[in-house]
Amino acid sequence: MPELVFFRRGEEVLKVGLGLERMVLGRGDKSDVVIPDPEVSRQQVALTFDGTQCTLEDLSGKGTSVAGTPMTRGVLADGVDLRLGQWSAVFRLHGGGQTEGPTEIGSHTEAQPRESVSRWQPAQVRVRQGANETVHKLQADSFTVGKDPSCDLVVQDPFISSRHLKVVRREGNFQVVDTNSTNGTWLGAVRVFEVQVGLPTTLRVGETDLILEPVTAVRREQAFHGLIGNDMAVRQLVDLIQRVAPSTAAVAILGESGTGKELVARALHECSQRAGKPFIPVNCAAISKELIESELFGHEKGSFTGATNARKGAFEEADGGTLFLDEIGELPLDLQAKLLRALESGEIKRVGASRPMNVDVRVVAATNRDLLSSVREGRFREDLYYRLCVVPLHLPPLRSRRGDILALAENFLRMYTPRGQTVRLSTAALERLQQHAWPGNIRELRNVVHRALLLRKGASIEASDITFDQEVNRETGVAVPELPPGMTLEQMLLKLERQIVEAALRRYNNNRERVARELGVARSTLFKRLKEWGLTRQEEEPES
Numbered sequence: 001m002p003e004l005v006f007f008r009r010g011e012e013v014l015k016v017g018l019g020l021e022r023m024v025l026g027r028g029d030k031s032d033v034v035i036p037d038p039e040v041s042r043q044q045v046a047l048t049f050d051g052t053q054c055t056l057e058d059l060s061g062k063g064t065s066v067a068g069t070p071m072t073r074g075v076l077a078d079g080v081d082l083r084l085g086q087w088s089a090v091f092r093l094h095g096g097g098q099t100e101g102p103t104e105i106g107s108h109t110e111a112q113p114r115e116s117v118s119r120w121q122p123a124q125v126r127v128r129q130g131a132n133e134t135v136h137k138l139q140a141d142s143f144t145v146g147k148d149p150s151c152d153l154v155v156q157d158p159f160i161s162s163r164h165l166k167v168v169r170r171e172g173n174f175q176v177v178d179t180n181s182t183n184g185t186w187l188g189a190v191r192v193f194e195v196q197v198g199l200p201t202t203l204r205v206g207e208t209d210l211i212l213e214p215v216t217a218v219r220r221e222q223a224f225h226g227l228i229g230n231d232m233a234v235r236q237l238v239d240l241i242q243r244v245a246p247s248t249a250a251v252a253i254l255g256e257s258g259t260g261k262e263l264v265a266r267a268l269h270e271c272s273q274r275a276g277k278p279f280i281p282v283n284c285a286a287i288s289k290e291l292i293e294s295e296l297f298g299h300e301k302g303s304f305t306g307a308t309n310a311r312k313g314a315f316e317e318a319d320g321g322t323l324f325l326d327e328i329g330e331l332p333l334d335l336q337a338k339l340l341r342a343l344e345s346g347e348i349k350r351v352g353a354s355r356p357m358n359v360d361v362r363v364v365a366a367t368n369r370d371l372l373s374s375v376r377e378g379r380f381r382e383d384l385y386y387r388l389c390v391v392p393l394h395l396p397p398l399r400s401r402r403g404d405i406l407a408l409a410e411n412f413l414r415m416y417t418p419r420g421q422t423v424r425l426s427t428a429a430l431e432r433l434q435q436h437a438w439p440g441n442i443r444e445l446r447n448v449v450h451r452a453l454l455l456r457k458g459a460s461i462e463a464s465d466i467t468f469d470q471e472v473n474r475e476t477g478v479a480v481p482e483l484p485p486g487m488t489l490e491q492m493l494l495k496l497e498r499q500i501v502e503a504a505l506r507r508y509n510n511n512r513e514r515v516a517r518e519l520g521v522a523r524s525t526l527f528k529r530l531k532e533w534g535l536t537r538q539e540e541e542p543e544s
């Protein structure tokens, strides 16, 4: 069955099976797949699979970008890229979708329960988002799932509705009822509205897998809340998480990008009394300075241009639970003062509000920067540093825990291998993985394994199937980019030179003298280059 696989920032986030019915993708909530993006039309595109080929029909009137070119109507080639606003999707003619069950989308889909379980068999839901997993034991005979904090299982996912679905234990099976969700509840490639399932069953909602399974299910790998690793540093980390999670101590997670900081923050949340309450991640580096205060504390209607409605901030959303502030070192100084006040008083104030409100939130901060040197440079408040970093958790980079590479790679292999297939890593491929410097850490390993899986020709991944995000020169530790097709070495060197200079200009706030000094070039050479690139300021131009 064909499928459309959505990627965001290179990561696979959503897989949609294309059945024999016409499927409409668009921003509007009448679409079969809703894409939350203002650049996408309400009804952007329709895809129809006739059993052999899939035809695209643009509904936006502007064409839909296929392989970089706008298409109005045509047959989709296997592996072609579609661009939908900021989302990209790959069309696969032979997806790894489900082979059992009906392929059409219906208003009431009956899937045969695989196996009845005794009414009292304890069950659990494993919530999988990418490589992150959390487990929730079922305490009652029914539970609701959605984004809204009032749901029994709160799942943060942009494609999930406030109240998305309900699961009721019924005569040894489970009845899954989609509660009018926008993007649907999926059983393999089938959109289900009301269905009886046995255990284990995987439901797909938005970017999330909900795996209903007996509590006795043996985990395939000995992972602590999804954290795989047997290295001494990882074992100590797990021990520390278990000890500090139930306390109220402020925990800061320190480690390079891609080492698993968010996974550790989730594990802390799950091991604390706050499990079952919201876990809200906020990446301070990804939000513009203007919006970050409202993102964190919310705003009142009309408090600034564009604030057409009042909105809750992350603190309010995390009430009772945990707020994970990633890249805390990027928080502007004025916001650092407000954050400190919130931590000390337990009170926050929406932008434009006259009164503060109380919230009960555990803040877990993370950074890949050396925060203490930011404190010394005056870019991070010392009092906030000591407030947040009572217990620092250090995450080791992957290059210093090479013994875990095999277990991690096999975990990602299992995760991405299409159902029903077995793929293994050849010895030569594993050796190649062992020798790499892993500047992107575990996230890079995950991407490398995923890519190798798509590139392999047989049932085994060979060394030649492995391509790294960036090849790193061992002597200099610098990432070596590949020459893009059609570009000469000279053009590439010029491009890199310009990128290095521009980055230095940004870093040193356009101070030309400092840039020339740091880069070890004469000021006249720097000026000549800037002039060639049209980057000189007006006052630097010679008078004519």
Ligand SMILES: Nc1ncnc2c1ncn2[C@@H]1O[C@H](COP(=O)(O)OP(=O)(O)OP(=O)(O)O)[C@@H](O)[C@H]1O
Residues within 6 Å of the ligand: 130, 131, 132, 226, 227, 228, 229, 255, 256, 257, 258, 259, 260, 261, 262, 263, 264, 326, 368, 408, 442, 443, 446
């Ligand atoms: N020990 C681990 N076991 C299994 N998977 C892991 C482990 N550590 C990280 N991962 C996976 O690697 C990916 C990157 O992890 P995560 O997003 O938590 O890193 P991060 O340190 O928060 O990165 P950044 O600083 O860029 O936000 C995720 O898919 C995560 O699930």
